Amino acid sequence: MAGWLDRLRAGLSRTADSLASVLGRPLDARSARLLEEGLLAADLGPETAAEVVAAVAEAWRREPALRSGGAAEVAAAVLARRLGGSPWRPDWSAAPLVILLVGVNGAGKTTTAAKLAHRLQAEGHPALLGACDTFRAAAGAQLEAWATRLGVPVVGGQPGADPAAVAFDAVAAGRARGAHAVLLDSAGRLHTKAHLMEELRKVARVAGKAHPGAPHERWLVVDGSLGANSIEQAKVFHEAVGLTGLVVTKLDGAGKGGAAVGIARATGVPVRFIGVGEAPDDLQPLDPEAYARALVGL
Ligand SMILES: Nc1nc2c(ncn2[C@@H]2O[C@H](COP(=O)(O)OP(=O)(O)OP(=O)(O)O)[C@@H](O)[C@H]2O)c(=O)[nH]1
Ligand SMILES: [Mg+2]
Structure with missing residues (x-):
C-alpha cells in the first residue's frame, strides 16, 4: 500500500475505529444514534451525518444479513459521493x-x-x-x-x-x-x-x-x-x-x-x-x- 495512504489511515484512525465499531452492528435505534454521534464527532456536519445514517439504515432494512463490512461500504459510498466531483484537470x-x-x-x-x-x-x-x-x-x-x-x-x-x-x-x-x-x-x-x-x-x-x-x-x-x-x-x-x-x-x-x-x-x-x-x-x-x-x- 502506498505510504501516503498508510499515513492517512493512521491519521484518521480515531474516527475510523469509532465508526467501524458502530457500522459493524445491525442498526437499531440505539446504534443509529451512536452512528450519528460518531459522524458528528468526526465533524462531518449534520446533513452528511443524517444522509449516512439513512443510507446505512436502508441497507440493513433491505438486507438484514448484511455481510461484514457491508454497512461501512454503504457509508463510504455516501461520503465519497459528497467529496467527489471531477478530478482537477489544469488548463x-x-x-x-x-x-x-x-x-x-x-x-x-x-x-x-x-x-x-x-x-x-x-x-x-x-x-x-x-x-x-x-x-x-x-x-x-x-x-x-x-x-x-x-x-x-x-x-x-x-x-x-x-x-x-x-x-x-x-x-x-x-x-x-x-x-x-x-x-x-x-x-x-x-x-x-x-x-x-x-x-x-x-x-x-x-x-x-x-x-x-x-x-x-x-x-x-x-x-x-x-x-x-x-x-x-x-x-x-x-x-x-x-x-x-x-x-x-x-x-x-x-x-x-x-x-x-x-x-x-x-x-x-x-x-x-x-x-x-x-x-x-x-x-x-x-x-x-x-x-x-x-x-x-x-
Ligand atoms: N504533519 C504535517 N504537517 C504539515 C502539513 N502541512 C503543513 N504542515 C506543517 O504545518 C506547519 C505550518 O505550515 P506552513 O506551511 O508554514 O503554514 P502557513 O499556512 O503557511 O502558515 P502562516 O504563513 O503562518 O499562516 C509547518 O510546520 C508545516 O511543516 C501536513 O500535511 N502534515
Ligand atoms: Mg506561510
Whole structure:
C-alpha cells in the first residue's frame, strides 16, 4: 500500500475505529444514534451525518444479513459521493496557470505552495513561487528555503511590501520565463478581519492585471486536524475570493477527517489535494473513495 495512504489511515484512525465499531452492528435505534454521534464527532456536519445514517439504515432494512463490512461500504459510498466531483484537470493553455493559496494562520499554505511546485515540476510543468506573505520577514525566507531545496524560482518582496505588488511581479515573471504555473503564497489571516480579507481581494485583482484570468485557481488551505469551525471560515474566504478548490493538510496527524467533507458540502468547492506529511512528496490529489474508506475504517 502506498505510504501516503498508510499515513492517512493512521491519521484518521480515531474516527475510523469509532465508526467501524458502530457500522459493524445491525442498526437499531440505539446504534443509529451512536452512528450519528460518531459522524458528528468526526465533524462531518449534520446533513452528511443524517444522509449516512439513512443510507446505512436502508441497507440493513433491505438486507438484514448484511455481510461484514457491508454497512461501512454503504457509508463510504455516501461520503465519497459528497467529496467527489471531477478530478482537477489544469488548463495549461492559460499558462502560466496562477494558483492563489489562502487560509488562516498556520494552515499549511507555504508548505502546500512548495509541495505543489514540486509536484507540477515533476510532471513537466515548470513552476514559479510568489512569496506574497510579506507580513512576516520569516515567511519569505521560509518559501525561499523551499525554493532552493526544490530548485524552483521564487519572486518575493521586502518585508512590509504590498502583497498585491509581489503577486503582480511574480505573475509577470512567470509569464516572462515561460512558467506553466505560478503559485502565490499569501499571509495567514483570520477570516473575521475585514481589512485582511480586502487585502486578499486586492492580491487577486492585481494578479489579474499581470495575466488575464489570473488567479485561475483560488484554493483555501485548511488544517484538517481542526474541527467544524473551519466550515465557517471557509464560507467567509469563499465570499471574499470565490474559492475554486480546497487543500486539506495535516491529515497524517490526529485529525478527525470529517471537516473536509463538511467544507466541500458547505461551499460546493471540491477538495483538490490532501497533505499527509511535511516532505515535498506529501501532497496527494484527493482520491474520494480512498479517503471515504479510510474514514470508516475500510
Ligand atoms: N504533519 C504535517 N504537517 C504539515 C502539513 N502541512 C503543513 N504542515 C506543517 O504545518 C506547519 C505550518 O505550515 P506552513 O506551511 O508554514 O503554514 P502557513 O499556512 O503557511 O502558515 P502562516 O504563513 O503562518 O499562516 C509547518 O510546520 C508545516 O511543516 C501536513 O500535511 N502534515
Ligand atoms: Mg506561510
